[in-house]
Amino acid sequence: MGELEFLNSRTGSAELIGYNDDILVNILVLLPGNSLLRFRNVSKQWFSLISSPYFSRCLNQSLIFPSAIFLRMRNKPKYHFLSLYKNPVRRPTVRSFTFIDDSAGIRLLQSCNGLLLCCSNNRIGEYDRTYYIYNPTTNQYTILPKPGNRTPNPNTVFGVTLAFDPSKSVHYKVVFVRSSETTSHLYRLEIYSSEAHLWSFSSDIPKVKNFGQGGYCCGAVHWIMNNSRSLLRFDVHLERFQGIPLPNIQDDWDQQPKCRYFGECGGYMHLILTSCKHSTRQFDAYEMKNDFSGWFAKYQVDLNALISTYPEMTRSHSHPLDWDYHAFRVLAIVVGEESKQGLSPSSFIVLHIPGKAITYSFKDNFHITP
Structure with a gap:
């Protein structure tokens, strides 16, 4: 030729x-x-x-992996962008959301399967906020309409969760948690459907630990209950509630376990609980069972080598009765594509420790990427 x-x-x-x-x-x-x-x-x-x-x-x-993590800068509508593409946790860049002109800036509330839930960053009041659904890939956005029956003194918003599963539908739902009009001790859900362009309202529900930390997975929004002993599951299609017990964490001091992480990746819901009695150097990462009946220990985490490398993780001024000696925050659990067949080489956890973000490989026990 x-x-x-x-x-x-x-x-x-x-x-x-x-x-x-x-x-x-x-x-x-x-x-x-x-x-x-x-x-x-x-x-x-x-x-x-x-x-x-x-x-x-x-x-x-x-999509198999999340592409990035956004960390909000303190008191600013700007974010550290930590890329997880191919080489996890490179040096972060600072970004703002500018898809719409807003003098107060745009605040990122949540991401869900490629869509971002955002709101205006004004501080006048929750009822004045504008909520957006933003697609960062196409740079397109939608403004959520206001509920039509909003009273002159609207109820407080305690949490907003985006529910979107592109494998099932191109449409999404947004679940708002507001204070109930009937009693100050209960809350109600307001649900916006992008398919019907309508709002619907649920019956009153009890208080959970933090409505702002709702996680969407497998057709439902999940919240940890106020006593940290169970999970409240809300099916967004059937609009039904289900209680799911949390793993039993032994504690001789009879104190509530601390939730270190609660989130979804690749269709799996994960949970990390640590006890005030036991060391936070070693703990399990739990995964929700397929039938939503409970949890099982999916990964074992041992931070001893990590703490030796970064001694600043050890708190120097802990109270004698405070067994939470180690300073770290779990940012994400990233599940590899072979998770159904066991531990995938690409499954890892992203941790924030004083001054930096690092990755921990579940297979290799500990791996650092600067």
């Missing part, structure tokens, strides 16, 4: 790919979000393709 013939063959292949949307989608869904935002400017065809609802569905269905 001569050089000219080779060039013509290569050009023909490129044109074949360039004009075939199905092939382009299969290639583009493998790219990180930053690249997709740039590639929207390649041509009108690419802009239309990457901005389409079909591409969003394909992209979200192909």
Whole structure:
């Protein structure tokens, strides 16, 4: 084959790919979000393709790992962006959300399977806040409408949770927790459906530990109850509640266990509880059972080597009765694609310790990525 013939063959292949949307989608869904935002400017065809609802569905269905973690800067509507793409936890960059002009800035409340739940950062009052659903891949957003029956003195918002599963539907629901109008001791749910463009209202529910830490997984929103002994599960489609007991953490001091982490990744809900009696150097990471009946210990965490490397993790001014000697925060549990068959080499936990974020490999016991 001569050089000219080779060039013509290569050009023909490129044109074949360039004009075939199905092939382009299969290639583009493998790219990180930053690249997709740039590639929207390649041509009108690419802009239309990457901005389409079909591409969003394909992209979200192909996601295995979360692509990044956002850490809010103190007292500012800006965030440290920690990329988890390929090489976890590189040096963070500082970002703001500028998809809409808001003088007070935009606050990120939650992410769910590729969509972000945001609100205006004003401090006038909860009832004045504007809530947004933002797709960072396509740079498109939707403003949530106000409930039509809002009273002149609206109830306080205690928590907002986004429920979105692109493998089931292109539509989402947003669950608001507000104080009840009937009694000061109860709360009620207000649910917005993007499919019906309507609000619905649930019956009163009891108080949980923190409505602001609701997690969506497997068709339901989950909250830890006020006594830290059980979980409240709300099926967003059937609008039914279910109680799920938490793992029994032994504690001779008869104190409530501390929730170190509660979140979802890859369709799995995870939980980390530590006891005030026992050392926080070693603990289990639990995974919810498929039938939602309880939990099992999925991963074992041993931080001894990590604490030896970073002695600043040990608190120097702990109270004698405070057994929580070690300073760290669990930012995320990232599940590898082989988790159904056992421990995946790519499954890891992201920790924030004084001054830095690091990763801990469940397979290798401890692995640090600067």
